[in-house]
Amino acid sequence: MxxxxxxxxxxxxxxxxxxxxxxxxxxxxxxxxxxxxxxxGPVSLTLLISPNNWFDNATIHHTQPAFFVVGPNGQLESSAVITLPSHRLIKLTIIDYDSGVTSIIGPNGTSNNSSYAKVIGTVGGVEYVYNGTAQYINSTLSGNASNDISIVHGSGWAVSSLPWNSTFGGWEVTHTFTLLSNGQIVLNVPTFAGTNPSGGAVTFTEFYLNNTGSYPWQCYVPCGHELDGWGGAMATAGWMEGVVQVTA
Ligand SMILES: [Cu+2]
Structure with a gap:
């Protein structure tokens, strides 16, 4: 028992x-x-920067630059809220129609903070710049009028930061796509200003987002109107700032 x-x-x-x-x-x-x-597999995000969009509110009437999300059928969508999955390779392409160097870069209207000219948080710490200039002859697209342009990722101009141009007195950065977490930079992708007088560059990079949640994104080239460049587009969701929602 x-x-x-x-x-x-x-x-x-x-x-x-x-x-x-x-x-x-x-x-x-x-x-x-x-x-x-x-x-x-990986997911793709294509952003487009258009330089001259009519910005109209009570105090600011001006054309200003804006980020758009290129939708699955090529349509432009708002960049105010960008939804991305966590733990997936994200292939980011930024088509930038804007141009021009900037002597001011960073979190306020007078800063010259080289951190924001650096590529931060991407695979290999680099981005690939495609721009049809003689200066960066290796970073061109291949193709002609009778066949499709193909972008061979990796054969562009791989850079870990964009340079200061002493001739023009500024960083060769038109805008940045910067993701923040608790005020810290987790991703910084600067777009190339270059010396192409007609402007325009395509930037490609890859990254992962490992935490779910809601993170602010912001451009750190003061490209807005008023407030030392920090008003208007810089302070308006869907223009030069917004939120990235990272889902499980
Ligand atoms: Cu900007």
Whole structure:
């Protein structure tokens, strides 16, 4: 006959094993979410910067630059809220029709902070710039009028930062796509101003977002109107700032 002591010991063991069982099952549930996402491939995000959009409010009437999201059928969509998945390779292409160097870069209207001319948070710490200038002859698109232009990623101008141009007295950066987390830069992708008088450059880079949540994005070239360049577009969602929602 089982003694009372042994009986309670067996009960305790059952509860303990049961408890561990629940724990294991719970762990499996938790870990199955990223496992399910592993077979999923990279996602693409294409942004377009258009330099002269009519900005009209009570105090500012001006043409200003804006970021747009290029939708799946080529349509332009608002960049106010950009939704991206976590734990997936994100292939970002920025088509920038704007041009011109900037002597001011950084978090206020008088700063000259080289951090924002650097490529931060991308795969390999680089971006690839495609721009049809003689200065950067290797960073061109290939193609002609009778066949499709193909961009060979990796054969562009791979850079980890954009340079200061002493002739023009400014950083060769027209805008930045910068993602912040608790005020820290987690991603900084500067777009190339170059020396092409007609402007325009295509920037390609890859990155991962490892945390879910809502993160502000902002351009750090004061390209807006008033407030030392920090008014208008720079302070308006869907123009030079917005939010990136990172989903599970
Ligand atoms: Cu800007």
């Amino acid at each position: 089982i003694s009372e002591k042994t009986f309670y010991a067996i009960i305790a063991a059952i509860i303990l094993v049961g408890g561990i069982g629940v724990g294991v099952a719970y762990d499996k549930t938790l870990s199955s979410t990223p496992q399910q996402q592993l077979p999923q």
